[in-house]
Amino acid sequence: MAALVVTALVASLVTVVGLRQAPPAAAGNDGSLAFTLGAPDSVLYGDDIAVTLTAGNPTGPSDGYNLSWRVVLPVGVSFVSSPAGNPAVHTDSPAPGQTTLVFENTDDLQIGVTRTLDLTVRPSLATYPVGSTVQLEAGAYMSGDVRLIPDFDATGAHVDNGDTVAFATALATTRIEAIEITKVEPNAEAELLRGVHAEWTTYSLTVSNNHVNPTGSIVVDDYLPAGVEFLSCGSVDNTSATPVTNPSGAGTEEYPGSGPLGNGVVPTDPTGGPTAVCVQPDVVSTVSLAADAIAPGSAPGVYTHVRWDLTDDAGDPLFGRAMTPSEQVEIMYAAGIPLRENALFATPPGGLAEIANLDNNTGPLTRDEQQWENWAVASGIYHPGVADLATSDTDSEIVIAEDLSIHKTVDTGSFLQGTTPRWTLVIETGEYRSAASLVVTDTLPDGQCPLLASGDSENPSQPLTGECDNALVGAPAPTVAGVITDPDSVTENADGTYTIVWNSLRDLVPDDELVVAYSSHVRTDYQENFVADRPVVGGDSFVNTVAITGDTTPISWTDPVDPNPVDLDRAFELDTPDASAASMTSAVIVIDKSISVPTAPGVPLDCDTASWTSATPPTPDVSPWAYRPGDRVCYR
Incomplete structure (x- = not known):
């Protein structure tokens, strides 16, 4: 980062009285300012909410200046921090219990420029229990005059008096959840080369508990689409007949010379952590599901359904107990894209024999650039014995087949x-x-x-x-x-x-x-x-x-x-x-401009020894340490 330091001395502050032209017409929320309010769809109970405001000036009609932001926090939500510094905070505004934050003059917004403001807010545990939602409101405001800053009144409300040339507002809603599941597949750009012998991959499933109360009876259900073969922990091939992809008519290899499934397959944690374990599932079955049967947006078709009850077997990571507050559990498995899609078994083999089994790979040939979405659902009982609330979360991961x-x-x-x-x-x-x-x-x-x-x-x-x-x-x-x-x-x-x-x-x-x-x-x-x-x-x-x-x-x-x-x-x-x-x-060049800290009344100010601040100095009616007409001021 480069810094430009300029030192200037202003001999005195003077009052200039002049004529001001009539302000321009008030701004409209006309879409000339592009604005989005970004917040996560959900957070765990006890987590803060990271919020990003984004404002852009894509086409004008003019450059924007002195970009300012306004955020309205609902009852029970408090401001934590922002890289932009502390805003002006207006309590009980615009309604009792609400809080309005105003960040004034953080950036300019020339045509074609986009700026962001990040902040963190904290929902009250008492006001926002598991299952509730937090709704935030925010807006961005810019001036068309470099000398004018968008106005906000004493309550933090925007005053549309002509100093604002354009503004926009938006809402965002975040759910409070008991548990969260995160599915990861590590290949760059979500591309997975076709192959179940040398080109397999590892999927990771991480279940995270909230930070306040336990969650028990954790079950993970995973749904692999027809074009993805479940290889579990490797070292197994349950194929019992010659696959249709093998024209030799002999053996159980996918094609002559391919070797069995599972050879050399050792799942490796794609998140880079040491905690993932590959555990034997409780259920593996091929099913046909309707659209939205797994979650809204899930496609209809054939899936390999895999279930892990993480509490019922001695080898499970949560055997006989509930997840403690803030605990995470990560499991993993191997999978790959076979020559042909999976279809329903005419006669399911039973037990766990559908792991790494090509007997039902009788569907269409998989092909280059096909997209396959793999879904996972974590479920459990939040705060067992107290709330006994059934809870769940869903995540998905897309891979694109490549030759x-x-x-x-x-x-x-x-x-x-x-x-x-x-x-x-x-x-x-x-x-x-x-x-x-x-x-x-x-x-x-x-x-x-x-x-x-x-x-x-x-x-x-x-x-x-x-x-x-x-x-x-x-x-x-x-x-x-x-x-x-x-x-x-x-x-x-x-x-x-x-x-x-x-x-x-x-x-x-x-x-x-x-x-x-x-x-x-x-x-x-x-x-x-x-x-x-x-x-x-x-x-x-x-x-x-x-x-x-x-x-x-x-x-x-x-x-x-x-x-x-x-x-x-x-x-x-x-x-x-x-x-x-x-x-x-x-890197963006940043100008760090400071003003000298006012001295006590009667004490001369020396720019060479002054203390510096980036904050706006107080006014005389607030503090004796303030600038008055005739005082010396130093800038750096």
């Missing part, structure tokens, strides 16, 4: 002029298809240029700045699989972006990976028609996108008697796609 995927990352989330971010592209194939004729197209945003192993990446027909010549910059060169290799083509575009293409990459076999990396240089200026436009400054952001296409071919099997290979998946496909992106932002 060919690309993921982009950058080695830093922030940038400065002259720095050289390093971008990494990871290309992978799933278990069931190979990929050839790969074309990777990377779009580097305006304000940066790629650095090559040889040559300057700027348009050679235009004057060169030297910013894009790696012989001068000295960043790591581009690589493919760790070998220094320039892209096949690099094009500087008139809008300042670069189109970078790799089209001679090696073919990928199933379960393969290829890593491409390159460096870029953050330029001094954005470019327009190959000349400097405006400088790259604090608060800017870059989004770097990449896309890949490739021709994918299914794995196949050749019968020893018939030499014609049999495709085990969908036929050859041209231009299987995927895309990814990574973003960076620059």
Whole structure:
């Protein structure tokens, strides 16, 4: 963060009397100010509520100044803190028991700019028990004149007297819950390569209890959609017949040579914590459910229903007891995307034999870019023996099936002029298809240029700045699989972006990976028609996108008697796609302006030895330590 320090001395305060023009017409809540009030749908009993107010000035009609915010807290909710500092607090306003908070003049809001205000509020335990809701009201107000601040009266109510050019308000509601379940699947961009042998993943289910009272009889129900195979804790294959995906007609492998399910499958906590356990479920059954049967928004179809009663067996994490206040319990399991979807069993095998069982994988072939939503429900009895309130919570996680995927990352989330971010592209194939004729197209945003192993990446027909010549910059060169290799083509575009293409990459076999990396240089200026436009400054952001296409071919099997290979998946496909992106932002320059603390009456003020504050000094009617006409004032 950069800081600009300016010291000024004002010899005296004087009163200027003049004429003021009539104020403009009062503002309307006309939508010219974009505003949202963000609060979580639910929090645990005893938790604070984190609130985010967001105001934007997308199209004007004018720049906005002196952005101010107003928040109305209902009865029983108190202000805790805000990075913006302490607001003006108006109690019993606008009604008895309510509290109005006013944050004045926190930002300017020029056209195209968005600002946020974060704060934390605390619901009273007595006023908001489990099952209740907290409703917050908030608004944002901006002036069209740099010298005017939106007005609020002594009760915190907005006064629409012409000092406000635009405003907007919104409501948000948060439920108070006894328990919460959080479902996690770790793959980047929710993409999961198809495969149940080498491309499986780990799902984590964390049940969190409230911070005040116990919750007992905890049960977790998980619903895996038809395109996701439940592998539990690994090391098991309950397939009893030759799957329809295996044309050999022998054995229980998904396809010839695949090996059994569960080999090498060891679930690993995707949250990075040490507490997750993989426990044997109590129920595993394939079911057909109607829309919204699990929760509002759940799709109809076939699911593998898995249930864990976390209190009934000696190996369970809550055996024989209730969850204590603030306790968390995390369980996990493995799963993957098979060749074919699960269907209902003609005759269910009973017990837990539906774990890792391909006998019912007779549905349609799964395919690239399919989305599968996996649901989880935690239930229990809140405050057993006292409230005895049945309670539950729901969460879901979506995975997108992939045969060919690309993921982009950058080695830093922030940038400065002259720095050289390093971008990494990871290309992978799933278990069931190979990929050839790969074309990777990377779009580097305006304000940066790629650095090559040889040559300057700027348009050679235009004057060169030297910013894009790696012989001068000295960043790591581009690589493919760790070998220094320039892209096949690099094009500087008139809008300042670069189109970078790799089209001679090696073919990928199933379960393969290829890593491409390159460096870029953050330029001094954005470019327009190959000349400097405006400088790259604090608060800017870059989004770097990449896309890949490739021709994918299914794995196949050749019968020893018939030499014609049999495709085990969908036929050859041209231009299987995927895309990814990574973003960076620059630090915002902050001006820290302070005013000298008033001295006692009769004591001269020396700017060299003054004490400083960012708070507004008191007025003479409030404190003798106040400024009066004729006093010396120092600013820094």
